[in-house]
Amino acid sequence: MTVSLALLLLGVLAAVVAPRLMSRAEWPELEPVVALWVWQCVVAAVLLSFALSMIFSAAAAWGAVRGHVFAPAPQGVMEAYALGAHRPWSAVIAVVLASGGLWTAAMLSREIHRARRRRRQGRKDLLVRSPVLPGEEPGGAPLVVLEAERPDAWWLPGTAPQLVITTAALRRLKGRQLDAVLAHEQGHARARHDWLRHCSGALANGFPQVPVFAAFRDEMHRLVELAADDVASRRFGRRTIALALVELNEDRGVFGPGTTPDAQVPQRVNRLLSSVPRLTAGRRLRLTAAAALVPVIPLIIAFGPGLRALG
Known part of the structure; x- marks a missing residue:
């Protein structure tokens, strides 16, 4: 029961503290790819903590579950976890966490279903605006040009x-700006940023009161754009992609007073035109390694008593 409570408290603590720490950090603006990795590791640690807490709580509450979980383990390992105490509370915790897991799966399934529906509708609308010519296959062209007055x-x-x-957009973009925009969109496609958006959206919609999930969704929408900007800038230069963003968005009022749905565009342009250097390779490596260790903490807490009993 102690291990289950420790894992539960670890998950709650990480869910509350991690967004505050990340919001105070300045480096995610410089290294969006590393920041995406850190966020994924933190969310994985939170979910893993809750999942392990559910398993140990269920094992403490019901003998049938205990037999399956500790079937190959010696008797001393089971005794090390003291699973016989506080069975009513263990059952409550297990049921609540299991309900949360089922709700998470339902939210993710709903998000995937909605994404597929939006994708099908988007392709139908695209076929209406750009019909398939004889000999072509629907969805076969990797690049589609639409007649429109808006870039x-x-x-x-x-x-x-x-x-x-x-x-x-073809008329507006000059020189290598078109190539930079295409590289930006290809960066989204290669990194499968759509899956990050689906997962973060499902968690935030399913648990709107959990700070880490809401922050995860908001940061995903921002960081994936910064990461794609960096992909394009490495090939065509930061100034080129910044000017392309201006050309595509200056008629939408995003650079004027007031707030718009594309309010992040000016921030992206200023970031690209700034001279702030990236983090050193050593610091990027340390941040990546430290983030990878975060999901290991709940595993250490979960398996620590059993390993000590075996030792």
């Missing part, structure tokens, strides 16, 4: 991602 470019995720760009 825009986006990508449709799926097994065969498609890049969509309007004729107004």
